[in-house]
Amino acid sequence: MTPTDVRQRMIKSGFVPIPVSGKAPVLEGWQKRVETSQSDLDIWSRLHPLATNTGMLTAHCPTLDIDIMDEAAVNAAIALVDERFGERGKIMLRYGRRPKVAIPFRCDMPFDKIQISLIAPNGDTEQKIEFLGRGQQIVMHGVHPTTRELYQWSNGNPGNTRRIELPLINKAEAKALVEDIVAVMLNHGYQRAGESKRKSNGKSGSRKDNLENAANGGDDTRTDWGYLYANILNGHSYHDTLRDLSIKLIAAGTDPGAVVNQLRDLMERSMAPHDERWQDRYDDIPRLVRGAERLLRENEEREPTPPLGEDPPEPVPEAPQVPIAADEGATILDDAFTYLKRFISYPSEHARVAHALWCAHTHLIEAFESTGRLAFLSPEPESGKTRALEATEPLVARPISTVNASAAYLFRKAGDDAGPPTVLFDEIDTIFGAKANEHEDIRGFINAGHRRGATYGRCVVHGNTVLTEEVPVYSAVAMAGLRAGAASWFRHQDNTG
Secondary structure: OOHHHHHHHHHHOOOOEEEEEOOEEOOOOHHHOOOOOHHHHHHHHHHOOOOOEEEEEOOOOOEEEEEOOOHHHHHHHHHHHHHHHOOOOOOOEEEOOOOOEEEEOEOOOOOOOEEEEEEOOOOOOOEEEEEEOOOOEEEEEOEOOOOOOEOEEEOOOOOOOOHHHOOEOOHHHHHHHHHHHHHHHHOOOOEEOOOOOOOEOOEOOOHHHHHHHHHOOOOOOOOOHHHHHHHHHHOOOHHHHHHHHHHHHHHOOOOHHHHHHHHHHHHHOOOOOOOHHHHHHHHHHHHHHHHHHHHHHHHHHOOOOOOOOOOOOOOOOOOOOOOHHHHHHHHHHHHHHHHHHHHOOOOOHHHHHHHHHHHHHHHOHHHOOEOOOEEEEEOOOOOOHHHHHHHHHHHOOOEEEEOOOOHHHHHHHHHOOOOOOEEEEOOOHHHHOOOOOOOHHHHHHHHHOOEOOOEEEEEEEEOOEEEEEEEEOOOEEEEEEEOOOOHHHHHHHHHHO
C-alpha cells in the first residue's frame, strides 16, 4: 500500500493526514491546516516523494501519548483507559518503539497539548505522559526512525476505523485522565519532574524535601537512580542500597506495596549468588519499606512553623494516599510470607508466594467465582506435608483440620451461616486412593466445591419420606498426602481441565 493509498483511507475515515519524513512534517504551516483533500494528496506525491510516513493532525483527534518505557506501567495505563472509555468507543493502540503507545480519541472542541514530564526509576528524564491536541500531529503509518520497523496497530487503525467510532473526550476529561495515569506511574516508581527539590529564592525546603535530598546524594541535584539499581543487580551493599532506594521511592509517592514488589524484582534479577545473605536481605525488604514510611512520616510531623514575618516553605503536593486497609493488607501478607518460611521448605520462591496468596484468598473466597485447590504432595512419607497444613491453619479463614472427617460433617460446615470453610485435609491419599465405591461423597465434595454456588445433591430420609436437597459445597480445600495415592484425582483433573 502506497503512502497515498494510506492517506486516502484516512480521509474517508474522517481523519486529517499529512506527509511526514521520519517524525517531522514536511509542509509549511501544517499546524494551521484543518483538512486534507484528494488534490493535496496528488500534489504531495509529486513534491514530497521521500516523505513516506503519514502523520495525523490531532486538533479534532486528540491523542494520548504514553511515552513510558516500563511495560507493566504502560499496560496498567491502557487498562485504565479501557475501563474509563471502553464503553464510549473503540480503543485503538498504536505502537512505534514498544512499550510506548499512542491512543487516539475524538473531540468537538479542540484543546491545547497537555503534558506532564516524569523521571523514571533509573533516572531517565525523557519520559512523559501527554495529550497531543491543537496544532500538533502524530505519526500513524510508516517506519519508525529509531527501530526501523513499521508502526503497528492493535484493535483497528485510522485506515479501517472511522473517527466517529473513537471515544469522545473533552479538555477536562483529558486533564483528569493524564493526572490519573501519572498516579499509576508513581505506583511504578516514577516521579514528576521537578518535584524533588523545593528550594527557591534562597529559601530552604521542607524537612521532607531535605530528607529526599539526602537520599539523592546530599545536594540539590539527583543522584543517578541507576547507580542504586546497579548496586542491587550486582549484589553490592544490599542493605544500604535497598534502604536508600526505598526512601527515594516512598518520598516520590510510590505505593509501599509497589516499592516492596519493585525491590524484590530487582533482587530476583540480581546476578549475585542467591545465598543466605541474599535471602536475608530479600526477606528484610518489607521492614525497610516500613522504616522509610515511618521516617518520612516523622519528619513531616516535625515540620517547623515559620517565625512571624517569614513566608512558609512552598507547599509540597501530597503523594497519592494509600488506604489504611490496603497498607495493612500488604504488611500482613509480608508477615505471612516470612512466617511460612520458618516451617516449610519450598521447591521455589514462587511456591511460597502462591501459598501466602492462597491463604489470603480464603478470607476473600466469597468474592471469587472459583477457588483453587492447594496440594502438598510427595512420593515419600515424613517429608513435611502435615507440618505444611499445620502452618497453614493459623493463616486461613474458618479452618477445619481433619483426617477422617465424615461427609455429613463437611456438608454441614460448608452450609452453615459462618461462610465457606477452609478444609485442611491430611492423608488425602486415603480418600482418592481408595476403591471407587468408598468415600464417594467426600470426593464429590472436593471435586464440586471449587465453584461458587455449587451444590451437591443428596437424599435425606424424614420418617417415611425421602426428600432431595441441594447442599452447598463451595469451600477452600488444602490437601496433603502421598502423590501415588492421590494419582487418580490428578488424572481426573487433567482430563477435565
